[in-house]
Amino acid sequence: MMMLPLFVLAEIAGFYSPRSPPARPGAGADASRPDVLGENNHPAFSAEALGCPLLALFDEIVRDLEGDSLSALIDMVKDLFVMAFQTRWCRGGKAEKLLFYKFIVHLYERFPNVVLDLMHLIPKYGYWKDLLSLLLECPTRSYGEMHAKGWSLFADQLGSDLLDLETALEESRTPKISLCEVCPVGGGKT
Secondary structure, X not given: OOOOOHHHHHHHOOOOEOOEOOOOOOOHHHHHOOOEEOHHHOEEOOHHHHOOHHHHHHHHOOOXXXXXXXXXXXXXXXXXXXXXXXXXXXXXXXXXXXXXXXXXXXXHHHOHHHHHHHXXXXXXXXXXXXXXXXXXXXXXXXXXXXXXXXXXXXXHHHHHHHHHHHHHHHHOOOOOOOXXXXXXXXXHOX
8 A cells, every 4th residue: 555645645635735834814914923732731733723634634543543633644644536537527526637637647656556446437537539548648658557457347347248249149139338439430430
């Protein structure tokens, strides 16, 4: 399992940028001044003043940390993936294609193994052409593993479609073929 520094997770979640300190709502010019006294009577920022739940959680990470607090951090990262697929889900989500592709590319850059493990869900939350469009958005050189996984999913589905076609012909029924709308045909059309 890949471990990331907390500030990286905060940046991924959009709560923190190393180029600018977190802004405190309504703090104006005093955003860089602590607003409470912490342990040992030292100046500190309250969780609200940090303006970032992830940084507040980091402050709470100590030896006797409760399991619920640690679960909150893990849930934030999992929620990014749920949000990505909810963004694309064409039968109950936002049905946003291009935004989903961008979301997946950014998640792949930070969590490549997780994205590779979830790629089989792309046709379920959208359609098969989403997988093809995603691969076309990503240069093969930088996203080789994603391309390999995507084309492998296509090959597996083509095999399943062929098997279903053969079975349907034997049973005199209409086959359920998933890829016939997205497979390239003559003339370079998809």
